[in-house]
Amino acid sequence: MNAHTRWITLDGAVNVRDLGGLPTADGRTTRRGRALRADNLQDLTVTDIRTLLDDYSLKNVIDLRSGAEVDLEGPGPLTRVPSVTIHHLSLFPEGGRHTDVAADTPKVDIDRVLPWQNRPDMGAENDRSIHHYLGYMRDRADSIVAALRVMARTDGSALVHCAAGKDRTGVVCALALEVAGVTREAVVTDYAQTGDRLEAILGRLRSSTTYAEDIDSRPADSHLPRADIMEKFLTRLDEQHGGALDWLAANGWTPEDTTALQARLLD
Template sequence: MSQLQRPAPGTEIALEGAVNFRELGGYPAADGRTVKYGLLYRGGNLDALQSPADQRTLQSWHLRSILDLRSVGEYAQHPDPALPGAEYCRVCAMRMADGTEMDFSSTGIERLAEEKAAFEKAAGHPVHDYDWFSVLYRQMPFGNPAYHTLFTLLEQRRAPLLFHCTCGKDRTGIAAMLILLALGVSRENALADYMLTNTYRRAIIEKHLQGKSPEERRLLLSVEGVDEAMGAGSIDEILQRFDSYEAYFAQEFGLDAQRLEALRNFYLE
């Protein structure tokens, strides 16, 4: 792909069956390089890509790895189709307090309610769903087996790589921010990429927000789109616990200076 043909960073990939699929190529890193195009893709349910045109687009990425960040319940309802040449791996990126998968499928709703009730009991008072999820998001970058798998695949250079969840916005969005930060992209650009979900899902979001109160809109926006405070809270929690993002990547993923530079040398140009 020539420089003139390259889309702006964060440009949505045109698909007939889904929105909010894109890649991480083009974002500038602090050292003057940019993230390479054609290596790191993000999206939602792959079973939505049914049309011949969508299949051709998917195959044109020449994926070597697909990392599914959903629960087993979500996968059961919308299984990823096999893609020749791509190694498939599923590791849920949101966890209950006991470490089991947080299942956002219709069969997992009752368990989610129980988890929320246990959180409120520990807090000693009722907690708004928005505030509960804000806490969960701040915990996601730490001890997360899905993100450990993600960075293992990155270090193994199992790219082109597609990582996805159901809508490609939360679990996927935080994963994308972590990748960008590891590659030396600024917090501002990493968060801007996260927030693009609200651009690409605007029609879906507005449909669900019609006629809702401001309080209802705040919660529904985080359900159908993404909330900036939640996304920022997730990556800013890193700097509450560590002196720098580099210190976090060294402690959390074993990416010392040498390994981090090797990662950047492969994914930046």
């Protein structure tokens, strides 16, 4: 890991970084090697896995992809590592729950998997990413709370990922950092940092038949994780729910959960 950027260099994933080293409002920093974020892990090499196990004590993977994505992409190499537990916590309604029966078939709704933004001059009301981010919270509060509990109450490191490691991963990581007391500026900066790897992320997605056709149909810069998207999302969360902690509390999160997450993530 580069101590200055927090990037973790792997051969089989390109958007991988440690959530350690971020400043909190009370002058502390987040602890390295406790929470990681990544794009799709399907292509991890043996060397990559050894890096995650040996250097980061990886114990838990929080997979935010839909059931359809998991079915289409097939089992990743970490599913064959006995010491790693995979937690499949989709942020979309799945077949048989929340009325989305279509999710039973192996079909990916790419607009939700990889939401793309309208141009900035089209106005905030047309920002599709914020709409989708709020949809994750509306539809799958259970998965979000469960993901944060894995991060709070397990040994070793927990790695959160989706397909690009941008939207679903971005929301879950932002909420975890908000609970930990990380400054809003640092939360937003971490979200936008995925843009540094956008070309490599899109290259990986193009290599998968699950995502390739739609990726090629849209301008590359429409996938940029702009800082103002996360700023507006968190502001909307503040305005509508009183912030991350109040929203979590309304969905079963407890003060004990907060204490546990902060103890895990903070120096």
